[in-house]
Amino acid sequence: MGRKESMYKYIVKRVLLMLPTLLGAACLIFFLLRMIPGDVCELRLAGDGQYVDPDALAACYTNLGLDKPVYQQFLGFIGGFFTFDLGESMWTGQPIEREIGLRFQLSLQVAIMATLVSILIALPLGTISAIKQDTWIDYVVRTFSIAGIAIPSFWLGIMIILGLLISTQAWFGTPWMPPIEYTSPFVDLEANMVQLIWPALATGYRYAAVATRMTRSSLLEVLREDYVRTARAKGLLEKIIINRHALKNAMLPVVTIIAIEFAFLMGGMVVTEQVFNLNGLGKLFVESVQNHDFAMTQALVMLVAFIFVMINLLVDIFYAWLDPRIRYS
Amino acid sequence: MSVTEINPGTVIEELAERKPLSERIGSLIRKQPLGLAGLLVVSIMVVCAIFAEYISPYDPELASFEHMLIPPNGDFLLGTDQFGRDMLTRLIFGAQTALFIGFTCAFVGSFAGLVLGVGSAYFGGKVDLIFQRVMDVFMAFPLIILALAIVSIFGTSMSSVITAITIPFIPRCARVVRSSALAIREIPYVDAARACGFSHIRIILRHMAPNVMAPFLIILTAAVGQAILTEASLSYLGMGVQEPTPAWGLMLQGGAEEYAESAPWVAIWPGVAISLAVFGFNLFGDALRDVLDPRLRTR
Numbered sequence: 001m002g003r004k005e006s007m008y009k010y011i012v013k014r015v016l017l018m019l020p021t022l023l024g025a026a027c028l029i030f031f032l033l034r035m036i037p038g039d040v041c042e043l044r045l046a047g048d049g050q051y052v053d054p055d056a057l058a059a060c061y062t063n064l065g066l067d068k069p070v071y072q073q074f075l076g077f078i079g080g081f082f083t084f085d086l087g088e089s090m091w092t093g094q095p096i097e098r099e100i101g102l103r104f105q106l107s108l109q110v111a112i113m114a115t116l117v118s119i120l121i122a123l124p125l126g127t128i129s130a131i132k133q134d135t136w137i138d139y140v141v142r143t144f145s146i147a148g149i150a151i152p153s154f155w156l157g158i159m160i161i162l163g164l165l166i167s168t169q170a171w172f173g174t175p176w177m178p179p180i181e182y183t184s185p186f187v188d189l190e191a192n193m194v195q196l197i198w199p200a201l202a203t204g205y206r207y208a209a210v211a212t213r214m215t216r217s218s219l220l221e222v223l224r225e226d227y228v229r230t231a232r233a234k235g236l237l238e239k240i241i242i243n244r245h246a247l248k249n250a251m252l253p254v255v256t257i258i259a260i261e262f263a264f265l266m267g268g269m270v271v272t273e274q275v276f277n278l279n280g281l282g283k284l285f286v287e288s289v290q291n292h293d294f295a296m297t298q299a300l301v302m303l304v305a306f307i308f309v310m311i312n313l314l315v316d317i318f319y320a321w322l323d324p325r326i327r328y329s
Numbered sequence: 330m331s332v333t334e335i336n337p338g339t340v341i342e343e344l345a346e347r348k349p350l351s352e353r354i355g356s357l358i359r360k361q362p363l364g365l366a367g368l369l370v371v372s373i374m375v376v377c378a379i380f381a382e383y384i385s386p387y388d389p390e391l392a393s394f395e396h397m398l399i400p401p402n403g404d405f406l407l408g409t410d411q412f413g414r415d416m417l418t419r420l421i422f423g424a425q426t427a428l429f430i431g432f433t434c435a436f437v438g439s440f441a442g443l444v445l446g447v448g449s450a451y452f453g454g455k456v457d458l459i460f461q462r463v464m465d466v467f468m469a470f471p472l473i474i475l476a477l478a479i480v481s482i483f484g485t486s487m488s489s490v491i492t493a494i495t496i497p498f499i500p501r502c503a504r505v506v507r508s509s510a511l512a513i514r515e516i517p518y519v520d521a522a523r524a525c526g527f528s529h530i531r532i533i534l535r536h537m538a539p540n541v542m543a544p545f546l547i548i549l550t551a552a553v554g555q556a557i558l559t560e561a562s563l564s565y566l567g568m569g570v571q572e573p574t575p576a577w578g579l580m581l582q583g584g585a586e587e588y589a590e591s592a593p594w595v596a597i598w599p600g601v602a603i604s605l606a607v608f609g610f611n612l613f614g615d616a617l618r619d620v621l622d623p624r625l626r627t628r
Contacts, residue, residue: 017462020462020465021462021465021466021469022469024462024463024465024466025466025469025470028466028467029478032478032479032482033478035482036481036482037482139362139363142363142615143363146363146608146611146612146615147604147608149554149607149611150554150558150603150604150605150606150607150608150611151600151603151604151607151608152558152561152562152565152578152600152603152604152607154562154565154581155561155581155596155599155600155603155604156600158581158596158600159596159597159600162593162596162597166593264471267470267471267474270471270473270474270477270562270566271473271562271565271566274565274566285474285477286477286566289477289478289481290481301470301474304469304470304471304474305469305470308468308469308470308471309465309469
């Protein structure tokens with residue numbers, strides 16, 4: 001069987017394996033949400049425990065389709081994905097695509113910026129730490145990266161805001177804080193950057209720390225391989241050995257970890273968004289869980305799960321394509 | 330010792346070159362200074378948690394409106410918060426909460442993961458395939474999202490916070506353990522145990538689980554730090570431990586941002602405590618991995 005043919009087979013098999021995962025995720029979140037005590041209609045009509053007209057409540061249920069049997073609701077939810085109709089938010093009544101749209105843009109941009117920050121930090125630091133293993137440089141880099149994993153990024157965010165307030169107060173006499181209103185980068189790049197660079201740094205540090213550790217340990221493993229010893233024995237310059245031979249082979253797990261962290265950032269910035277008052281996917285998620293907005297929460301969770309599964313798939317295909325030693329079994 | 334050659338795992342190789350205890354401790358200090366630093370931080374935390382009532386200067390829940398937001402001074406070494414409670418006292422008692430939640434979640438989650446992971450590898454075939462798909466489903470959610478959903482269902486009691494943090498750990502641990510256990514499954518002694526008529530549970534727990542201890546221990550230490558971080562995040566969002574229980578994440582939620590400029594100590598110290606704690610567990614876990622996993626051992 002040709003390499004190309006087996007690769008297609010592998011991709012098809014992996015895509016098919018995605019379906020049960022996504023279906024499982026859909027079931028899990030659908031039933032989890034329906035276990036939460038209280039519902040969106042009570043919350044909308046009663047607010048803080050006032051009297052609710054039973055007719056209004058019933059009308060609300062009918063309106064949102066919550067009076068239908070659970071299995072019909074579930075089929076409607078699943079069917080929505082195949083017809084690309086996510087429905088309306090149960091809280092605001094707006095179409096879900098529109099509600100998610102802008103926030104998705106924001107979260108995606110912060111995630112991309114954080115990825116750039118992490119790559120710029122992780123590759124040089126991880127490499128130098130591996131080359132100078134067990135010297136003081138290595139210890140400094142390792143401490144820096146373990147600290148990055150230990151420091152909660154939301155607290156780092158608070159510290160960044162605090163630092164900005166204090167330093168602007170000292171230099172300009174008036175405290176300055178990043179703007180809260182989101183501006184699209186295509187409208188005003190500067191206003192956009194001034195707002196989003198800080199959360200990107202706060203999450204990027206943690207992310208960089210993870211990638212630095214992976215770069216270091218992966219490069220260390222490769223440097224112990226026979227072909228590196230051969231290259232040394234040939235008398236190749238250390239620089240060429242590292243750049244041409246070792247780094248190329250050490251990059252695979254680093255790419256994986258960067259991609260997977262990216263997927264997590266898309267849905268996992270819940271707390272950082274809270275700190276910087278960013279109106280992103282994470283904040284929308286917290287709000288919709290609190291409002292019992294089933295339709296919105298389900299759509300968000302499925303979006304995050306889909307991104308995650310997709311990225312995993314792409315990484316695996318990339319892996320297989322890049323490394324001929326991997327058999328598609 | 331035919332096991333030694335076949336097992337691609339690592340523990341047994343370590344056993345083969347076992348040295349006297351004193352010598353091993355000595356070499357540990359020389360080779361793993363960072364790991365020892367981590368152990369030291371963890372020990373300080375444990376001591377703080379155990380003797381919190383004796384070493385802390387005040388009552389952690391005693392609010393006093395006369396002492397609101399006092400900057401650090403001789404009476405209040407780290408200042409007071411917006412309710413007039415002593416920061417240092419609350420930090421010390423916060424170690425209790427963090428360690429209790431950290432250890433409980435890490436142990437329960439990792440142990441469940443260990444049994445499920447080894448079991449999945451042991452039974453293999455369809456069981457393994459189905460189990461893998463279920464794990465995939467859980468892994469497709471970011472940790473914090475799953476935790477938030479669970480807390481909304483069961484409320485914000487201590488036990489539901491622990492459940493919320495524990496459940497996402499299970500698939501993560503199970504996956505790592507399973508991959509090691511798959512190799513062990515192929516070693517003849519497992520078949521020998523079955524031929525002896527031992528029950529599945531006994532083979533999984535007594536015969537296979539001890540041989541995946543290396544990855545398990547590494548995961549376990551990392552999980553403690555991760556649990557402390559997740560607890561802090563949940564509490565910061567107001568969906569974790571509730572007032573007046575002293576918890577580090579909660580201390581940051583209480584108004585760290587509002588008072589950030591006028592009373593920065595409220596925002597700084599709890600974060601330092603969280604970072605140090607997780608830092609300690611991670612350093613220790615790293616050293617443990619270097620010791621237990623010879624593939625990563627220094628040249």
